Amino acid sequence: MDLSPEERDELLRALKARFEKNMNRHEGLDWGKIQAKLENNPEKLWSLNEMESTGGDPDVLGLDEMTGEYIFCDCSEESPKARRSLCYDREALESRKENRPKNNVIDMAAAMGIELLTEEEYRNLQKLGKYDAKTSSWIRTPSDIRKLGGAIFADFRYGNVFVYHNGAESYYAARGFRGLLKV
Template sequence: MKDKHTDRIPNQPTDEDPIEEEEEEKNLFEKTNDQNQQIDAIQKNTTERLTSFPITEIPPEKPVDIKNQDNIEQKDLKFLNKEQIEKTLSILKIRFDEHPKRHKGVEWEKVKKTLEKNRKALWSIFQMEKEGHEPDIYSADKEGFDIGTCCQELSERNRNIVYDAEAEKICSKETNGNAADITRSMGIDIITEEQYKKLQKTGKYDRETCTWLKTPDKIKKTNAALAGFRYLIVQIGKREASNPNIKVGVRGTLRVLWNYSPIKFRGIKKEE
């Protein structure tokens, strides 16, 4: 009896059958072998990265005081001229428009007016731009917004650094400085774990690099510091604070209040 869909009799061997079966088995073997190699590579990469950044239980930090914007000494503050202000705002607006996912519901005109009143914040943003941080707003609420390092991967000049000055003192390797002093010099802060997670919700950052995170003193006393990166998911762990790495660097962040009012220096009244 013949098969309805072919001219062949079912189960009747032909000269083509062994070749077809052999070819199918060969293709299946090659496909399976490729998949196994990919899985092995992913597992190896995951093991290596998680060994460098072990996941640990980190106690929650105290909430950041958003009213404190004195991140830089007034005597060290240099204000921008009109041309620098216009250039800084122009570049910031371009990036703001290109990445709407980072700041849903935030209006540029409101941001612009706020920054025009806050010369200290503008100076810090200018420094971040100059140092390759690609600053942008990544979080906002009714009291203010956070603007920080938003490049997908950290630039080379912002990597190969240790956590802070204490770590740099005991470091025996050549570095590009330390995260605490670098951010302080720009009038900004090291990004916190909470802020880092907010940033990661707006895109995929640090798939090839790793970022130092604001670390409690309790952990720093052990010559360790928090660090974050993304591999499949966002990972937070601890690294040796005094051990630089060409992949490890810093992301800065600045809190700007909507109702910021500059304090005007009125001078000291002379005694009569």
């Protein structure tokens, strides 16, 4: 789970460039402080590298004033390419008798060390730009919905955020997931 010095430097350069290009996402934050925190948390850098390498274009969205943690989120225009065609969780994956997807979002997010966005986090992301205009993203599903076999996803169409449901075992080439990481 450690990055080589070259991988670390390349990732930090990419994150800094994205940070500087998109100041509207994190007004008032200082890259130097963020980089220092990242350098002291190699496991978080590894998770950010996973977000980057799967097409998420992670960027800083703010600072959690209560915990002092910086909030990173996938800011790719569409749902990250290498995280699509996945059902919601392991139970859903195992329930499929045939045509199983390669993985599920809950296990993949956990393996990457990130969290799925909640509906509120997804809606807040959409205030910073237009994301998922052609794709959709699974979001964290409340347990009462999941117990009934469903899972929820969101997208941006017709100038609005839509949140809808599917069976948790479903998967689509245009549906992936976005992650959140606090550092």
